[in-house]
Amino acid sequence: MSLEPPPPAAGGATIDVHTHVVPDGLPFGVTGDPRWPVLRTGPETGDVLVDGALYRTVARTAWDLEARRADLPGRGCHAQVLSPMPHLFSYWAPIAPALDFSRALNTWLADAVRAHPGVFYGLGTVPLQEPEAAAAELATVKALGLSGVELGTNVNGVSIADPRFRDVFVEADRLGLAVFLHAFQPPMAAAVPGPAASAVCFPLDIALAVAGLIANGTLEASPTLRLLASHGGGGLGLALPRLIHTWRTKAPMRKRLPTPPEVVARRLFYDILLFDPAALRYLIDFVGTGQIVIGSDYPFLDVPPEWPLTDLDLPGAVRLDIQESNARAFLGL
Template identity: 45%
Template sequence: MSVLDLHSHVVPAATPFSARLRKSDARWARLEPGGEVIVSGRLFRRVRQVAWDLAERREQLTKAGVSGQLLSAMPELFALWAPPPDALEYVRAFNVWLAATVANHGGFFVGLGLVPAQEPVVAAAVLSEVAELGLAGVEIPAVPMESPQWIDFFAEAERLRLLVFVHAVGGAEIASFSDPGLANGVLFPNSIGRAIGGLIANGVLARFPRLQVLASHGGGSLVTMLPRMEYFRERSSAAQELLAESVSDYARRVWFDPLVFDAGLLQALAAVVGEDRIVLGTDYPFMERPLAFLDQVPESLAAAVRQENGARLLAGLRQ
């Protein structure tokens, strides 16, 4: 069985890919020699060599029994603050770089591109470029996406059979917390739950039944929203017209990683969406053994997550 890690990140050594962008605004994340990631002129984090050196990463992962990885940008590379023209130049450069990089590794890596999420209409237009580059889909931040301005984006992603990986974000609220790790624990589950819940509540997943969405961090707070949403759907003819099936049925159309940090929570998620909708994802290389709790869940669930579901997801993108 393949062991495919579908939630892993990369930090390009060349980011933000041009001297013009680097000089235009200090907020562009950049990687300094030695692994220092600088954002807004300050040290954001230190990363290991495997964050940018994919040859070294592949060697280490192969030794560890991993068969492949789906690569996506470090979330700080979303650059939602960037002016639209700069954002478009940046994501195009990232996508070209990623496509060329994964092509050098014999299929071990699969790539997810970026789009300028601050402009959904432009993001939709970029999807055809992503497909032409041979990337498997795109990673987007967990922002509210249920509004009509995102419809063309999801329609195009469905048409092109591209995966949409929705990644949790902390946003400006992080600044109000004393500790970044604890801020992550509070903000990430809420942001991803809000994003996926919105796609269900406004009928986006109902409208695009073949859309492939992967939610980071186990969908966060989503599983706690579903019973409340269903309570109101059952009591509203307008809601039932929008959502012909139960809200849990739409949740079962989404893929989830298992990054909930607790065996009981993962089992609760599996009970709602099914063991077959949870794929291996580790947040590599930024966390140390985040899935140790998989040893505490039923063997069937652990095996499905570790060895079965990821291959089915990637195979389905080509159908």
């Protein structure tokens, strides 16, 4: 099997669940601190500025949804789930402007979904720097008609697995909102400077977050939560066997967590963005085909949405579930 992605397939009925936007209009009138991200758009690309310096150059499809929609057929997609570029979480900010910013961002997403029904679905954001406020803001996310929220794995150096964030997950479960958990600012990234930081740290970071949410009982407390782990859960598949062994051999852990870790892990969703057919095969064998969705990190990675799924020999019905039905289940459609 090749580790190089094939050209994108034309046509198809695929929902790409892991995609990002950078809305025009940033920072939505929120001022007072140069760290608020600003988007300066050009004919084909735009520059995201943070603290006056270039943070990232993005393609026009990051903010222009008409151009984005026109790009979908060539990628073999008929729909995408839009979530903010993770840096837009702005967990560093004081809570009042952070709420203003997240509400404006969520409104932009809701308007995009209404303008393109059945083509775009939206996942909003909430200010996790104040977990109580974040949990309360989920009701606004639902009222806007968004399908759920995207949460970062770290909040100012604290893992999302920390019990202080438990009520955010419990409230999302109560409201029936989907949660997309995205690797974000891994503390270990300081040891790996440059472009390799995300390649090395994201798979470790998302694995730590999900395994921690299982071990700390957060997912036990939100048993019907539809949670999607980005990047295929990263190294979670290799971390789980030891967690399972510990649960089976340590009575205090079983008393605290009645549900076996593998049962919890198998009710979560995972995108296919693992870059290796063998890694995707392992994930499918562990969690089952009903929990796998398409994810490409569009428009930031030049990866066909269905790769490396295209390199696996799967029954047609199973492939169709991964292409679309599982995404609809995650979104609660």
